[in-house]
């Protein structure tokens with residue numbers, strides 16, 4: 395820390411992104427990216443847009459908001475776009491949390507929530523998951539906090555039903571409930587249809603996972619137009635050009651190619667079931683993940699050992715060195731070939747370690 399760094403940020407522990415190695419060619423199963431390239435239409439439209447990079451992008455992003463609104467059955471004024479859904483979450487912490495509106499979220503969830511809360515100097519509460527890693531909806535009924543719930547949750551992949559989300563929304567009418575649907579397209583139920591009934595609901599989504607565009611940094615929020623206006627106040631106060639021309643064009647391209655996204659999601663879902671079955675045969679235990687990753691442990695091998703042994707053999711997964719998930723690894727579901735390489739390597743590791 396330099397002597398110039400503001401004391402007000404001294405306590406900040408930044409989010410640790412998954413490794414992006416450059417020294418060696420890994421099978422990369424550590425950051426829940428899509429194994430498939432972006433839609434060819436998205437690529438074509440992004441490269442067309444590159445020809446006009448001398449111009450700032452449209453800060454209203456109207457065309458893309460219209461396309462997203464049509465896709466989700468909402469109005470363009472009920473949509474905000476951002477530089478990844480991370481940025482929508484950041485705006486939400488800034489907009490809807492303060493001393494009078496503390497934040498609350500599960501103790502095991504997306505690591506950025508506590509970072510944003512700290513950055514925004516918002517008091518927050520981490521609510522323990524049940525022992526089986528499920529969220530107990532009763533813990534979120536009428537809490538008086540601004541709630542952040544990833545559904546499916548990360549890194550467990552476990553979901554709450556729409557009925558459970560609705561109970562939570564109904565019991566907290568004066569607090570915003572943020573439902574982070576980064577992984578919803580791999581088998582979760584989206585809460586977007588509830589935004590017209592609950593003015594306290596903000597759903598966040600991303601083009602990073604099911605739409606194969608993590609590198610474009612494009613995310614969105616869907617909520618009542620009042621909530622969206624609040625988020626836009628923060629957007630216009632920080633970076634009105636938060637979505638660049640190429641990413642916005644790629645977003646339009648992939649939304650015009652839903653069949654491509656759907657096919658890729660189906661493949662990931664099939665590969666997830668295939669991998670889960672094969673890993674169970676090797677003795678691994680895992681949650682019932684509805685996301686594009688599996689959360690697995692072996693009863694006789696420490697999580698760190700599995701992580702290190704896989705890395706040594708060229709496969710990168712995500713290990714969180716903290717209780718109570720220390721024995722687990724989060725493994726992104728990739729292509730069938732990548733999953734076969736993973737299964738073969740894990741079977742060697744199990745043979746060696748047990």
Ligand code: PMP
Pocket residue numbers: 477478479480481504544547548574576599600601602608611612613
């Ligand atoms: N929410 C969750 C639960 C995530 O795992 C991620 C991806 N790391 C994000 C949000 C943010 O995704 P992005 O900013 O790429 O849209």
